[in-house]
Amino acid sequence: MSSPLLVVAGIFVKEGRLLLAQRPAGGSYPGLWEFPGGKVHAGETPEKALVREWREELDATPVGPLPDGFAREAEVILLFFRVRALLGEPRPAGCAAVRWCSAAEARLLAMPPADAPVVERLAVGEGGAFRDTSDAETPGLVSEARERLPFIEGSAGLGPGQVVKFRKQGIGGRAYVEGVLVATASGPRAFENLCPHVPIPLDRIHDDIVRPDARHLVCQNHGALFELPSGRCISGPCEGEDLREIPIVPAGSGWAVADP
Ligand code: FES
Numbered sequence: 001m002s003s004p005l006l007v008v009a010g011i012f013v014k015e016g017r018l019l020l021a022q023r024p025a026g027g028s029y030p031g032l033w034e035f036p037g038g039k040v041h042a043g044e045t046p047e048k049a050l051v052r053e054w055r056e057e058l059d060a061t062p063v064g065p066l067p068d069g070f071a072r073e074a075e076v077i078l079l080f081f082r083v084r085a086l087l088g089e090p091r092p093a094g095c096a097a098v099r100w101c102s103a104a105e106a107r108l109l110a111m112p113p114a115d116a117p118v119v120e121r122l123a124v125g126e127g128g129a130f131r132d133t134s135d136a137e138t139p140g141l142v143s144e145a146r147e148r149l150p151f152i153e154g155s156a157g158l159g160p161g162q163v164v165k166f167r168k169q170g171i172g173g174r175a176y177v178e179g180v181l182v183a184t185a186s187g188p189r190a191f192e193n194l195c196p197h198v199p200i201p202l203d204r205i206h207d208d209i210v211r212p213d214a215r216h217l218v219c220q221n222h223g224a225l226f227e228l229p230s231g232r233c234i235s236g237p238c239e240g241e242d243l244r245e246i247p248i249v250p251a252g253s254g255w256a257v258a259d260p
Pocket of ligand 1: 195196197198200219220221222223224236237238
């Protein structure tokens, strides 16, 4: 007898609205609304599969998934997870559409047979409403996930003169690195937020580290000017030295640090 196919699905409710994905045309249950997820690959844990599937399907990352029941449908075992937070704004990257539904709306949608009973189970709040899936641990899980994941939050739509600060674990084998992402004439660049002169953050005294011309960064400690996009100091105590660049790659609608 062949072993059943393992499939994962995530349940995320925010402000009383449940996140659902529409199945694409052509496969099984085309056009039906479901809890986003998919097959567990060989050698993958269900939690890792859920993260991969949500990134592929929704271009967003589920945080802190906890097992939350299962369903069996012929040769498929569906493992449900309660998702406690989401990084990124979900969009239909690999599904036909996404929607946020109240319990009343969700009950009217056509769903695969395993999903509809879960909607009923979740509608337990006042008047049969959905309860949010976050909990007291959510804020800590979110900041830890932000540091662990390569994606730089807030990097989508980065404009001239804007700076996105980030902190990531594991770059260059170090416990963590703090960086700044800036727009330059040659596209976004990321640098370590450390002056080469003495290793203190460029913005230790003041946040305003991009010059109004958007062509230079300035160290707010002793005024060193760094040309963009090179990151070379053109005036100041560290003249001729470079800010340490952090390689980045496009990721969805934004940017991520390249894999260490
Ligand atoms: S610490 Fe940056 S110029 Fe002095």
